[in-house]
Amino acid sequence: MPELPEVEVVRAGLAPAVTGARIAGVTVHDDRALTRHTGTAAEFEGALTGRLMTAAARRGKFLWLPLDGGEDALIGHLGMSGQLLLRAAGSPPERHERIRLDLQHPVHGEVAVVFADQRTFGSLAIDQLILTPDTAAGGHGDARALVPRQVAHIARDPLDPAFDERRFRAALARSRSAIKRVLLDQGIVSGIGNIYADEALWAARIHPETTAERVAARTVTRLLAEVRAVLEKALAEGGTSFDEQYVNVNGEAGYFAHSLNAYGRTGQPCPRCGHAIVRVSFMNRSSHYCPHCQRLR
DNA sequence: GTTTGTTCCTGCTAGC
């Protein structure tokens, strides 16, 4: 499940291969990979062919590759199972391959970027770049104050130097939703998914169903610190891989799954107090927490 | 305006 660390690993892997590369050809195998694109697959292929990519940028879980001219970008979201893989030119089709870009790079020569996606929740699109309201860089990987229109409503992530902590605190203070739901709301803070929400709440000793407005200011400080710590540690370990659903651009898995304290550890002892981690249904998904050290007050 | 629930999708696994 690609969250911020996994998407950042992919962005960093793509950057050297796509920056300065020209798109020699585009093949759309499955239209469902274009759900965020306005236009047909043929129009998508035609609009990209011949264009030069100038960077690889990311905000939260959204990626984008700005195109020459500075007015638009190829944007991507990996959804649950999307992969962006770097392959040799002419390599055989990947399992669940949806879109292939054939690139001509001035240093690396001919390479292919393959978008593969088992569950088809991910997609690519061409989107217009617009100015950021705060004039800071639109995302990590491109210093310009530009962001794709479809990404403009996404809040900055907690590792972004321009992350607006006051806005985050204000959103919590006026929300009667569960704190976990707020952490998963990409319009309030981006990059956090189910895994890292559970891990950060465990580390901060906060019950996932605690009403956001009832979380004390000093506890929010602790939570933000734990969110950043868990994201940075996962990033350092190459992200979290449970199966083949998340890999970097070379198809390699990350190691953070070995460092999880709560997520996916139902029935196993809490590393802090030894009580069994429980799993409850939450928002059509699962929450994992320690009922002893994450109490609902 | 805010909050909560539904939908999209495929592959794996447990249970019968």
Place this chain on the structure above:
DNA sequence: TGCTAGCAGGAACAAA
């Protein structure tokens, strides 16, 4: 062995 139900979950949208 084969079938079915349940599960995984990001984000947009619908409904309350």
